[in-house]
Amino acid sequence: MTLMDLVPLAVFFVLLLGGMAVAFSLAISGALGIYLLVGLQGTLGMLQTLPYRTTASFTLVAIALFIMMAEFSNESGITRRLFSAANAWVGHLKGGLALATVLASAAFGALSGSSVAAAATMSRVAVPQMLNHGYSKVFAAGTASISGTLAILIPPSIPLIIYGVLTETSISRLLMAGVVPGIITVLFYLIVISVWTHVQPSAAPTRATRAKKGERLETTKYLWPFMLVVIFIFGAMYGGIVTATEASGIGAMAVLLMWLILGRMPASGMHPISTTALRQAFDRGLRSTVMIVSLLIGAYIFSFYLINSGVTQVVLQYVDNLDVPPIAILTLVIIVYVILGLFMSQLEIMVLTLPFVFPMITSLGYDGIWLGIIVVKTIEIGLVTPPVGMNVFVVSSTSGMVSPGDGFKGVVPFLIAEVATLILSIAYPEVVLFVPNAMMN
Numbered sequence: 001m002t003l004m005d006l007v008p009l010a011v012f013f014v015l016l017l018g019g020m021a022v023a024f025s026l027a028i029s030g031a032l033g034i035y036l037l038v039g040l041q042g043t044l045g046m047l048q049t050l051p052y053r054t055t056a057s058f059t060l061v062a063i064a065l066f067i068m069m070a071e072f073s074n075e076s077g078i079t080r081r082l083f084s085a086a087n088a089w090v091g092h093l094k095g096g097l098a099l100a101t102v103l104a105s106a107a108f109g110a111l112s113g114s115s116v117a118a119a120a121t122m123s124r125v126a127v128p129q130m131l132n133h134g135y136s137k138v139f140a141a142g143t144a145s146i147s148g149t150l151a152i153l154i155p156p157s158i159p160l161i162i163y164g165v166l167t168e169t170s171i172s173r174l175l176m177a178g179v180v181p182g183i184i185t186v187l188f189y190l191i192v193i194s195v196w197t198h199v200q201p202s203a204a205p206t207r208a209t210r211a212k213k214g215e216r217l218e219t220t221k222y223l224w225p226f227m228l229v230v231i232f233i234f235g236a237m238y239g240g241i242v243t244a245t246e247a248s249g250i251g252a253m254a255v256l257l258m259w260l261i262l263g264r265m266p267a268s269g270m271h272p273i274s275t276t277a278l279r280q281a282f283d284r285g286l287r288s289t290v291m292i293v294s295l296l297i298g299a300y301i302f303s304f305y306l307i308n309s310g311v312t313q314v315v316l317q318y319v320d321n322l323d324v325p326p327i328a329i330l331t332l333v334i335i336v337y338v339i340l341g342l343f344m345s346q347l348e349i350m351v352l353t354l355p356f357v358f359p360m361i362t363s364l365g366y367d368g369i370w371l372g373i374i375v376v377k378t379i380e381i382g383l384v385t386p387p388v389g390m391n392v393f394v395v396s397s398t399s400g401m402v403s404p405g406d407g408f409k410g411v412v413p414f415l416i417a418e419v420a421t422l423i424l425s426i427a428y429p430e431v432v433l434f435v436p437n438a439m440m441n
Contacts, residue, residue, distance in 0.1 A: 004036060005033070005036065005037075005309040005310065005311060006311070007032070007033075007036065008029040008030065008032045008033035008036070008305055008309075009029070009311070011028070011029040011032055012025050012026065012028075012029035012030075012302070015028060015029060021294075022295065022298070022344070022348040022351070022352065023291075023294040023295045023297070023298040024294075024298065025298070026295075026298030026299055026301065026302040026351065026352070027297065027298040027301045027302070029302060029305075030298065030301035030302035030303075030304065030305045031043060031047060031301060031305075032305075033302075033305030033306075033309055034046050034047075034301070034304060034305050034308075036309075037305070037308055037309060046301075046304065047301070050297070050300055050301055050304065051297045051300075051301075053300075054293075054296055054297050054300045055293055055296070055297065057165070058245055059161075059164070059165055059171060059244070059245060060165060060293070060296075061245050061248065061249070062156075062161055062171065062244045062245040062247075062248040063158060063161050063162070063165075063248075063289060063292055063293075064248075064285065064289045065245070065248035065249050065251070065252045066113050066156040066158065066161070066248045066251065066252070067113070067114070067158065067285045067288050067289055068252045068281070068282075068285045069111060069112075069113075069156070069248065069251045069252040069255050070111060070112035070113055070114055070117055070285075071280075071281035071282070071284050071285045072252065072255045072256050072259055072281055073108070073111040073112065073226070073255055073259075074112075074117060074121055074281070075259070075271065075277045075278075075280060075281045076255070076258075076259040076262070076263060076270050076271055076273075077269065077270045077271040078108070078111065078223075078226060078270065079104070079108055079121040079122060079124075079125055080125050080269065081219070081222065081223055081268075081269050081270065082104040082107045082108055082223065083100060083101070083104040083122070083125045083126055083129075084219050084269070085104075085216075085219040085220045085223055086099075086100035086101075086103040086104040086107070087100040087104075087129075087208060087211075087219075088211040088215055088216045088219040088220075089103075089211070089216055090103065091207070091208035091209075091210075091211065092207055092208055092209065092210035092211070093207065094194070094197045094198065094204060094207065095139075095193045095194065095196070095197035095203070095204040096204075096207055096208055097126065097129055097130045097133060097135065097204070097208065098130065098135070098139065098140070098143040098193045098197075098204060099190055099193055099194075100126070101122060101126040101130070101143050101144060101147050102143065102147050102150075102186060102189045102190060102193065103186070104122065104125075104126070104147075105118055105122050105147035105148060105150050105151070106147075106150050106154060106182070106186050107227070108121065108122065108151065109150040109151035109152075109153075109154040109182075110154055110155070110156075110230045110234075111226065111229075111230065111251075111255065112151045112156075113151055113152070113155075113156040113157050113158040113161075114151055114152070114158055114288070115148050115149050115150075115151045115152045115346075115380075115383055115390075115391060116148070116390055116391065116394055117151070118147070118148040118150065118151035119144065119145060119147070119148025119149075119391040119394045119395050119398075120148075120394050120395075120398045122144055122147055122148060123144045123148075123394065123395040123398045123399040124398055124399065126140075126143070126144050126147075127140050127141065127144050127395065127399040127401055127402060128399065128401060130143070130204075131401055131402075133204075133205075133206045133208070134204075134205045134206050135203065135204050135205075136202065136203045136204075137401070137402045137403075137406040137410075138203075138406045138409045138410040139196065139203040139204060139410055140402060140406075140410070141392070141395055141396065141399075141402035141403075141406040141407035141409075141410045142406075142407060142409065142410015142411045142412070142413070142414060143193065143410065143414075144395045144399070144407075145384050145389075145391045145392045145394075145395045145407045145410065145411050146189065146384055146391075146410075146411050146414040147189070148383070148391045148394070148395070149380045149383050149384060149391060150182060150185060150186065150189075152346065152376055152379075152380060152383075153178045153181060153182045153185060153373070153376060153377065153380065154178060154179070154182035155175035155176065155178050155179065155182075155234060156175060156244075156247075156248065156251070157174075157175060157178055157376065158292070158347075159346050159347065159350065159376050159379065160174045160175055160177075160178060160372055160373075160376055161174070161175075161244065162292065162296070162347060162350060162351075163350060163354070163372045163375065163376065164244075164372070165296065166296070166299065166350065166351065166354045166355075166358075167354060167358045167368060167372070169368045169369060169372065170369070170436075171243075171244040171245075172237045172240075172243060172244045172247075172439070173369050173436035173439060174369055174372050174373075174436075175234070175237065175244060176234070176237065176238055176435045176436045176439060177369050177370070177372065177373050177432050177433065177435060177436045178373060178376070179234075179435050180431055180432065180434060180435055181373055181377065181421060181425055181431065181432055184421055184424065184431070185417065185418070185421050188417035188418075188420055188421055189414060189417055191417070192413050192414050192416065192417050195413075196413055222262055222265070222267075222268040222269065222270070225258050225262070226255065226258060229250075229251055229254045229255060229258070230251075232250075232254075233247040233248075233250055233251045233254075234247070236250075238435070238438075238439055239439075240439065259273050260273050292347065295347055295348065295351050296351065298351065299351035299352075299354075299355075302351075302355070303355040306355050306356075307355070315356055315360065319360050319363075319364075320363065326364040326365060326366070327426075329360070329361070329364060330361060330364070330366065330374075330426070333357055333360075333361065334374070334378050334422070336353075337349065337353070337375065337378040337379060337382070338378060338381055338382060338385075340352075340353070340382070341378070341379055341381060341382015341383070341385065341388075342382060342385055342386065342387060342388060343387070343388055344382075344388070345388075345390060346376070346379040346380075346382065346383065349379055349382070350375065350379070354375075357371075357375070358371065367429065367433060369432070369433060369436055370425075370429050370432045370433055373425060373432045374422070374425060374426065374432075377418070377421065377422050377425065378422065380418065381415065381418050381419075384407070384408075384411040384414070384415070385408075385411075385415075386404075386408050389404070389407070389408060391407075392404050392407035392408055392411065393407075395407055
């Protein structure tokens with residue numbers, strides 16, 4: 001490796017700091033690196049084939065279809081139903097509306113996979129309810145912001161699918177690996193809410209009236225078909241009956257059919273299906289998919305340059321020669337991810353760092369599936385920390401009733417739960433690997 005091989009890296013950071021989109025910054029600097037390696041004709045040949053080889057993948061279809069499953073769920077009004085059902089069961093408890101927000105977000109996460117989408121839809125439903133019942137703005141904003149992050153850990157997780165594509169690891173196993181950490185995260189959030197409301201009763205001064213048994217059953221009456229879809233597609237993946245891509249197709253079609261059927265029943269509380277709603281769902285789904293695919297194309301062009309220039313090998317050799325324990329290197333990587341999360345989105349961080357991080361950490365003996373959960377869990381923290389804190393800004397702008405400052409203050413207690421889950425997953429890898437390993441037996 002020569003000094004000239006580092007020029008594309010410098011160009012990338014210049015373009016990034018200049019405000020260019022990450023996808024194009026990666027593609028341009030990667031193309032420059034390939035040009036320096038193989039010349040103009042070789043570069044043109046690679047640019048003709050790399051984008052096609054990147055996108056002509058059966059696996060990538062899962063991203064588009066899981067996104068569409070989320071959009072169909074969102075347009076159908078399932079979120080409001082989920083919150084109503086959760087509120088009927090736990091709303092009478094101290095901080096019940098906040099507990100309901102976490103539980104509904106976890107359920108919506110099983111239909112979504114997008115943290116921002118979960119935060120936006122839940123903030124429209126939950127934040128007004130909490131404020132109307134006298135909950136503090138800090139408590140309400142913090143709960144809604146942190147609850148949205150569950151969608152990128154509980155399967156189907158779009159970041160985990162992208163991690164699988166970039167690292168060529170099993171997407172089905174990655175999705176299953178998120179189940180136990182996701183459940184643990186939900187439990188820790190519920191504990192934080194319980195402790196917060198007892199230490200500071202003014203955060204949630206009122207309780208909803210305890211719903212009768214018949215009312216509880218009524219709120220869940222029209223939800224079981226959606227939950228059956230979730231149970232079936234992930235049960236089928238766990239059993240090896242379908243791949244992640246096949247599961248995404250089944251899920252998207254099943255949710256669309258249920259929206260078509262239940263939308264005709266006024267008692268269901270679902271929005272009726274219409275050409276306008278379908279157009280909006282497809283429009284948002286297409287935009288999200290194109291953005292992700294553009295990032296992947298740029299990442300592959302940049303990765304080709306890194307691998308063939310020897311930059312990646314130099315980094316790996318340097319790490320291998322360090323006289324420090326593997327856990328120290330892992331800790332350093334986690335700290336870097338948290339810092340990057342303060343300024344960049346989770347997808348941008350993954351496509352930028354995984355060409356270095358994945359081979360480096362797995363060469364130390366760590367499992368690639370386990371690493372995927374650690375990476376996503378770490379990036380999750382960046383979604384609610386300043387100055388970017390995407391979820392916090394989404395909750396603030398969507399609800400129109402809380403400020404970003406309220407959200408950033410409100411997520412602080414929940415960050416303790418995030419760190420606790422992360423430490424638990426690192427100290428006991430079987431927490432992450434239990435379910436995916438059971439798939440192989």
